[in-house]
Amino acid sequence: MIKSLFRSSSLWFMVLLIALSGFTGIPSLTKHSYAASSLEQTTMEWSKDYGNHSSGKGVIATSDGGYLLLGEIKEIGASGYLDSLAYIVKTDSIGNTEWETKINYSSNDQARNAVETKDGGYLVTGTITDYSGKPYSMLYMVKLDGSGSIQWQNTYDDPYYHNYSLSVIETEDGGFAVAGFGATSAGFYKAFALRTNILGEQLWFKKYWFGDDQDIYDIVQTPDGGFLAVGSITREYYEPVEIQNALLIIKLNEQGEIDWNKQYQDQTGTFLAHTLIPAKDGGYLIGYRKSSFGKVANMLAKIDANGSLVWENAYPSDYESGTRVYSQLLPAEYGYALIGANTNGVYPEVRRQYTALTIDDEGQVLSDYLYEGPSLYNLGEAAAASDGGFIVTSTIKHGDIYKAQLSKLPKPQEPAPPGERTLTQITFTESEKKLHKGDSASTVIQAVYSDGFMDTLSAAAQYQIADPSIAAVDSLGRITGIESGTTRLVANHQGLQATLPIIVLPGDSSEVEHPSFSLDSTEYSLAVGDKLDTRMYMYDDSTAKRTDITHLTTYISENPEIADYDQNGDLVGLKAGTTRIYAYYKESYVTATVQVVRPFTP
Structure with missing residues (x-):
């Protein structure tokens, strides 16, 4: 639930946490080393900035070979305050601006998604804020012609x-x-x-x-x-x-x-x-x-x-070069590409770069890329370009100025012929698997090739349980505990074999519980000028003990212009908008969304 300094006037924005069951679990949390990770970084074709006090949220490739950038830009409004305008920029194939459209519908507007329409124009969606009563965010749709002129615009009320x-x-x-x-x-x-x-x-x-x-x-x-x-x-x-x-x-x-x-x-x-x-x-x-x-x-x-x-x-997300998090899946000439960011370093010396992982039609890794360039402040969306490459948007910081940015990533290389790589070993990513009676848990198999390349192949292996009275396994390697005891899971693939000890515990056993940690809320809301005391806790379910680790936690605001931590460790609302905070403890982190609104006046 939300932690807020006020009730009736609080606005907030959610982090989308999608919970999924039956899908594969977390692989081993050790470092993984792909062959491509040790190569030199790949050069981007070009990268260009747009606007001042702007941010890049979305992008689409257009039928003429150009691109449409979506985001927001801050400008001084009639009230003397900084207004947030929806910001839409049309570029040619190398990022040169052809036209731009700024929409100030409510003084707190943002363009997020778009689609090129059959008539050659663009349909853009986003949010605006209704200030006629208690402020709340409304859906907004605007239709532009091919030159960026507004043809119609609508809002969709849902009180x-x-x-x-x-x-x-x-x-x-x-x-x-x-x-x-x-x-x-x-x-x-x-x-x-x-x-x-x-x-x-x-x-x-x-x-x-x-x-x-x-x-x-x-x-x-x-x-x-x-x-x-x-x-x-x-x-x-x-x-x-x-x-x-x-x-x-x-x-x-x-x-x-x-x-x-x-x-x-x-x-x-x-x-x-x-x-x-x-x-x-x-x-x-x-x-x-x-x-x-x-x-x-x-x-x-x-x-x-x-x-x-x-x-x-x-x-895996852990590489020698940093932590890789992918945020979009795109079609590519040779299968598909996962596009995201590689983050390395410890705050405040954090470096964030574009990264891409190409995969075939069965989800097997073809290659991965880490791109040179200045550190990204945050990452927006991506789209497949007409030449086989990718266009990505982000926000970058120059001194105290934030700018929307477009970057063009080159077309991935053609994958090496299968004959040049030989499978030499398969292994489970865990040394053993523990689960409760009646519960299910996923396993992950890692393939090692002759050139050092590593990949996952859980869906391609064949599985067998040594003692089916203890546990069962499905075609994807997911284990279900049937009765307390121990057995072995055996996986076979292309004449190679891997074995994983399976331990099924009684349903009331606490042996597989692990300490976890979290913030005291996943969403915070506060007004400009207000402060919040955010707390970080570690939980040990086996002992039911909660430990406050706030003093051992490092906090980072994704957009310190909106909210940031002061010298006393309090979260301070600085400007109306939405941002995210990251709470780092040792090598792990959790996140929460922060919504800052203007002070409410009845």
Whole structure:
């Protein structure tokens, strides 16, 4: 729930934590070394900045070979305060500005997503803030022609909810579909999908409830004219349900009614899904991240048209060069690419660079890239470019000035022929697996090749349990405890074998519990000028002990212009907007969202 200094006037923005069960668990939290990690860094084709006091949130590639940058820019408004304007920049193929559009609809506006329309224009979605009463965020849609002139603009009212769009598509009939979530000031959020006609007139606006909190992060239209969406469910632990945190896959008909939904749960981890795209060979791919005990793994799963899991792969985040977190999945000439950032160093000497991992149609790694360039302040979205490369947006800091940035990443190299690499070893990433009777847990197999390249192949191996009365295993290597005892899991692939000891504990055993840590809230809200005392705690479930480790924690604000920590360790609201804080303890971290609003005057 939200931690706030005020109640009725608090606005806030959620971190999307997608919980997923049945999908693969966190791989071993040791350092992984891919062959490409030791190569020299790859040079970007070009990188250009746009505006002052600006930030880059989204980007699309346009049909003329250029790009459309989306974000926000701060300018002095009529009130004398800094207003936040939606910022849209059209560039040519090498980043030169062709036109820019700034939209000051409410003095607190942001452009987030866009799609090029069939008539050669652009449909842009984002949020504006309604200040007519208690401030709250509204969905905003604006239609631009090919020169950036506004053709129409609409807002979509949903009282008592602060609504945020996370995905937009143009439908086959020329209309639009938007998906995202709406948050209440009390700390609950619901998923939504909105459909409009070609003029932006609302056809339907559906809300979906499955638990305390839910969201939709991405949406695609299906061949039958309906929609497939991916999101999350979060339930409080006091709710009497089996599924707590779950990945939510929803099939909607043309009217936004639910045809079916599937919820994949996990008992220990939380997930953030960032992409849902059609797979080239049928079905769909979901890109997501799993966090467990402060560690992160990058994940990819394939589902069929009915939402059933076909395969899943895990990709490590820990490299010698830093921690890699991927935030978008894109189609590429040779399969797909996961695009994200590599972070290295300890605050305040933190360096963040673009990174890409290319994979084939089965999710197997082809190559990975780390790109030269100045350190990124934060990362926006990415898109596939017409020449086979990628365009990425971010925010970069020059002194005290923040700027939106576009960078062009070159086309990935053609993968080496299979004959040049020989599989030499397979091994489980854990030395043993412990689980409770009745619980399920995933395993991860790592492949080692003759050139030092390492990859995961959990979905490709064949599995067998030595004693099926103790545990069972499915085709993806997921173990289910049947009876207390010990046994072995044996995996075979291309004539090689790996063995993993399995220990099934009684249901009431606490042996597999691990200390974990968290902030005292996942969302904070405060007004400009107010302060919050944020706390960090370590929990040991085996002893039910909670330890305050605030004094051992390092805090970093993603945007210190909005909120930052003072010399006393208090979080201070500096300017209206949304940012995120990172709380580092040893080599791990947790995050929370911070919403800062202007002081409310009745």
